[in-house]
Amino acid sequence: MATMATIRFVEESQATGEVKAVFDEVKAMLRVPFVPQLFRALAVNPAHLVSTWDQLKTVMMTGTLDLRTKAIAALAVSAATRCPYFVSAHTAVLKRLGVTDAELEELMTVVQLAIGLNAYVDGLGLEPDLHR
Amino acid sequence: MATMATIRFVEESQATGEVKAVFDEVKAMLRVPFVPQLFRALAVNPAHLVSTWDQLKTVMMTGTLDLRTKAIAALAVSAATRCPYFVSAHTAVLKRLGVTDAELEELMTVVQLAIGLNAYVDGLGLEPDLHR
């Protein structure tokens, strides 16, 4: 099947210097044998690859919320914004972390409920009344 | 300030029968001294109040994901879809569950990263390449 990608990505074999360094880190950290397209696209402007990878590590790997909770939040957001690439990617991460099919389904009912009620209250002009 | 609500809600003092029963349950479960507008709006059609409250309890109170994780996912979704009512409400729930300001900020960086990368990959036409 022809790809829909609109630009040409950096080939893994062409990577050198800091791009190669990030590529290697990505493969090691995600434990995948190839560099996902996301990073090959970012590498078109090496500064973007470095900057995004740094932010990704800062956000996902530091702080007090655990990785599983963060990946759950990220998957919820990706479902809410309809992104097949990251629905697939975050689900893959969660499965490795031991999340079951039943829990993934359960998470999506939370998304269904939350986004449904979001639209409901905004469609009727409700104003916040539950505060700390 | 005048309310922006587009319809007239059911007054708490007017509730009877199954509407009153749900109102009482809502106040007890959320431990608030008043019935939030959401439920007073749903009560305009009592069957909607009952049906949504049942679904809310089923989704949030059963299953294997804990309430804190679910409320985090719900807040992430509400941030992603820009709903002030539920950003406020889910944050209130999370604070009662002991989530700190620093963790709420941390969660929003996860949302920022996730939704940002969602749009990035879709804007370049990337197709899923990270599967189970």
Add this chain to the structure above:
Amino acid sequence: MATMATIRFVEESQATGEVKAVFDEVKAMLRVPFVPQLFRALAVNPAHLVSTWDQLKTVMMTGTLDLRTKAIAALAVSAATRCPYFVSAHTAVLKRLGVTDAELEELMTVVQLAIGLNAYVDGLGLEPDLHR
């Protein structure tokens, strides 16, 4: 309260020519004693006012779907995309057309259900299986 508007609109008293003509038509058609901000903003570039007003009349006033059904669809969309300006405006139109508070609430449960299930199926990667 100070307005949040980011640009200066055309004052009704300053309108001349085709702008004034559209302004008059807008007030007559919507039966309001003032020109809503939407049209005063569009008038900053008169061609945009004319073009949008023409499209609005074509879409809302011709065809076989009745105005009430169209305004219901427009309100559903405005709830789904969180637009207070048009939630308010489309609701006002529907109330004039005789739609009740209970029906507006009912419509929002349809939006709640639809948008909730939309996210649910996309979050699990479902593909269309119900066709003509």
Add this chain to the structure above:
Amino acid sequence: MATMATIRFVEESQATGEVKAVFDEVKAMLRVPFVPQLFRALAVNPAHLVSTWDQLKTVMMTGTLDLRTKAIAALAVSAATRCPYFVSAHTAVLKRLGVTDAELEELMTVVQLAIGLNAYVDGLGLEPDLHR
């Protein structure tokens, strides 16, 4: 083509008890010879299937708005939120109810107009000025 679904659904042949009861009701009500993936996904947690099916029936089958109007609102929402699964499903329902291709196109111009103007007014910071 391989499916993109991220979890394993309940097979129709494996359904028993209340899951089978809902499956049978779904097929009868939608008049389809198979159980759509949506319901087979929900059945992973039987309580979710029952709860969502109950809500679906309450929302779509009771009240004073007719089914055609509700399905039109649901399709408008699904277009606004970009959900191929439900664009396809709600369109299928509407075609059975006699809605023509020309009316479906007409509906999408309403969505186009509504969502376009939603973003226009929010991008210029307009505040509601059309009330009841």
Add this chain to the structure above:
Amino acid sequence: MATMATIRFVEESQATGEVKAVFDEVKAMLRVPFVPQLFRALAVNPAHLVSTWDQLKTVMMTGTLDLRTKAIAALAVSAATRCPYFVSAHTAVLKRLGVTDAELEELMTVVQLAIGLNAYVDGLGLEPDLHR
């Protein structure tokens, strides 16, 4: 692969009168040897084709912002709202205008940053503090 389109479009060979006139103008202006589906769908109701084409020309071809800037804004919006059809179409236009793969990638980092920070501030309830 079977098309997902939900309605039957107007065939180019069937176009007459004002529909044919717009079709010819579209092909000439976009310099494509066929009429894109968008216009064949609009043609189902000829008034919609004329109205949308007029608006498209007014918006994209008049005013003081140049076409390249407008197409960049349109692509940014299409990425933000996840529309493969227009991600593809606006990208094609930009490539003809000389925009490079590196610039398209750069644009998507702008979208990533903007939409990410949008959700971040809304998820924490921030209010505008940067005005003119």
Add this chain to the structure above:
Amino acid sequence: MATMATIRFVEESQATGEVKAVFDEVKAMLRVPFVPQLFRALAVNPAHLVSTWDQLKTVMMTGTLDLRTKAIAALAVSAATRCPYFVSAHTAVLKRLGVTDAELEELMTVVQLAIGLNAYVDGLGLEPDLHR
């Protein structure tokens, strides 16, 4: 009016070390006499402030697209996703760069057109047919 912010931000007077360094840089670069809430919120976790500020500078200040074009794309995205905070902030930046009210209005008609047609084509199931 009471703020809607859900967490307590870092006060400018409390900033030390790298937080103070970024705060000073922000004020100098944006030429504002105070630190916008966005950065005071990020500072709750200093690593997030540093990481986001670095990314913001990388994305907005490097590459070949000029700042005006990028701010236009960012404003278009903020209108599309309904973010009052950044509609206000990006508009302020653009006004300083000399963009007029008429051009801001013109930009919003581009957003209106783009997002409207996005929903239109997705609501009818169209597939990309305009490629490079």
